[in-house]
Amino acid sequence: MVKQSLARTTVGIIGNVISFGLFFSPAPTFYGIIKKKSVEEFKPDPYLATLLNCAFWVFYGMPFVHPNSTLVYTINGIG
Numbered sequence: 001m002v003k004q005s006l007a008r009t010t011v012g013i014i015g016n017v018i019s020f021g022l023f024f025s026p027a028p029t030f031y032g033i034i035k036k037k038s039v040e041e042f043k044p045d046p047y048l049a050t051l052l053n054c055a056f057w058v059f060y061g062m063p064f065v066h067p068n069s070t071l072v073y074t075i076n077g078i079g
Helices: 002-023 029-038 045-059 070-078
Strands: none
Touching: 002 045, 045 070
């Protein structure tokens, strides 16, 4: 039988890998903006929402707020 802590850690790491892909997905858009030196019709709303979301999750994952949440604040710090 699989221990609960091992299963939780494994699922957390898989979630972090998927989240990293999600955070990296706008990279081609950013590259195009830098290359053209124009934002054209792109709106900043989704990127600001992601920034705020990650900031709140980083705060929530800090050891003084919620102990043993290393996976939470590491991936959201990257985000």
